[in-house]
Amino acid sequence: MYPVSLQKLIESFRMLPGVGEKTAERYALLITERDPEEVREFAQALMDVKTKLHHCRICGNLCEEEECSICRDTERNHRQIFVVQSAKDVLAMEKTGEYHGVYHVLNGLISSSRGIMPEDLNIDALVARAKDADEVILATSATLDGETTAMYLDRLLKRECPDILVTRIAHGLPSGGMLDYADEMTLIHALSDRRRMG
Amino acid sequence: MYPVSLQKLIESFRMLPGVGEKTAERYALLITERDPEEVREFAQALMDVKTKLHHCRICGNLCEEEECSICRDTERNHRQIFVVQSAKDVLAMEKTGEYHGVYHVLNGLISSSRGIMPEDLNIDALVARAKDADEVILATSATLDGETTAMYLDRLLKRECPDILVTRIAHGLPSGGMLDYADEMTLIHALSDRRRMG
Numbered sequence: 001m002y003p004v005s006l007q008k009l010i011e012s013f014r015m016l017p018g019v020g021e022k023t024a025e026r027y028a029l030l031i032t033e034r035d036p037e038e039v040r041e042f043a044q045a046l047m048d049v050k051t052k053l054h055h056c057r058i059c060g061n062l063c064e065e066e067e068c069s070i071c072r073d074t075e076r077n078h079r080q081i082f083v084v085q086s087a088k089d090v091l092a093m094e095k096t097g098e099y100h101g102v103y104h105v106l107n108g109l110i111s112s113s114r115g116i117m118p119e120d121l122n123i124d125a126l127v128a129r130a131k132d133a134d135e136v137i138l139a140t141s142a143t144l145d146g147e148t149t150a151m152y153l154d155r156l157l158k159r160e161c162p163d164i165l166v167t168r169i170a171h172g173l174p175s176g177g178m179l180d181y182a183d184e185m186t187l188i189h190a191l192s193d194r195r196r197m198g
Numbered sequence: 199m200y201p202v203s204l205q206k207l208i209e210s211f212r213m214l215p216g217v218g219e220k221t222a223e224r225y226a227l228l229i230t231e232r233d234p235e236e237v238r239e240f241a242q243a244l245m246d247v248k249t250k251l252h253h254c255r256i257c258g259n260l261c262e263e264e265e266c267s268i269c270r271d272t273e274r275n276h277r278q279i280f281v282v283q284s285a286k287d288v289l290a291m292e293k294t295g296e297y298h299g300v301y302h303v304l305n306g307l308i309s310s311s312r313g314i315m316p317e318d319l320n321i322d323a324l325v326a327r328a329k330d331a332d333e334v335i336l337a338t339s340a341t342l343d344g345e346t347t348a349m350y351l352d353r354l355l356k357r358e359c360p361d362i363l364v365t366r367i368a369h370g371l372p373s374g375g376m377l378d379y380a381d382e383m384t385l386i387h388a389l390s391d392r393r394r395m396g
Contacts, residue, residue, distance in 0.1 A: 001292055002289065003260060003262045004262065005251055008243040009240075009246070011243075012240035012243045015228070015240070016225045016228060017224055017225070017228050026214075026286070028247065029284065029286050030215055031244060031248070032251055032260060036248045038213065039244050041210060042210035042244055046229060046240055047238065047241050048203040048206065049204055049207050050229070050230075052201075053230055062201060062204060062230060064201045064202065064203060086227065088224070091199055091223070094199055
């Protein structure tokens, strides 16, 4: 019903996560109203992301150079490795300003339902790096796939690098979270991982 | 904190309506994972919308030809004109399949708060068309700017084309709407525009 070029743009917007027909329409119609130069920059940014960006050859984070700025930072503790699912988790952690080690980005999680196996992920490089580390912090999400991946990595690392410390980030009540709103698994974790006060 | 090319794409996504930093990040990171060919098509679709699309010279709807498919449709009643704010309203109405006249797209609403004046809108062409019409249906939204625009057009059309019928779409309880959830203005409209049963 829309003109062909508009329809095509709507379909492109629909590839974005959580974007349905209505939202894609709103986005595409907004584009028709924007300054042509701004839209040209948008198109260029899309192309640049595919041509300029790649994974850091050390940690798997996204970067434009061979190695990402975190891996190149000699001020950071390269013997502490924080293992995450994706590049956006690195950013989330960096925003806290509280972590001074390095990262390892798996670029996915082991998932039997989606057929993602350990060999599809950036795991071999992690084992190689872990051999020179003091601690590997498993920071995959508290979901089924996140836990599966953490358990797999724990077993693998304990076998391949028995001398290092392997830890898992804490699970429990989120900051500001109320007990009566928390789900059952969160409460079970909050109870079992409780710690002595003071 | 992100590589430059990714940061630029995040900024471009932020121009979309209702897209904040978090959502723009999710969109941009998804793009990094998509097939390059798909992303190239996305970029091309953006460019095409700016180069191929323009406003129908009769009604102001978006189209790739000089005149839109509705204005070129001889089966439709060209003496009944449905006046809307934007091209997406045309689509919304066309989806009902219940309207067989033509449209006029204002491409905006009169808005004192945003400094949009009648001369910024596609109004002169409407007056010219209305002279050959039987009815002009004012279908701007039931918002402050929508009502202001409808009132302005009503006065203008009554003066310029005194022989035509000028109507306003009905306001009232939406289909499936419950009385106790409706706001005050909706209830006032629903009461004052009530009609005899049967």
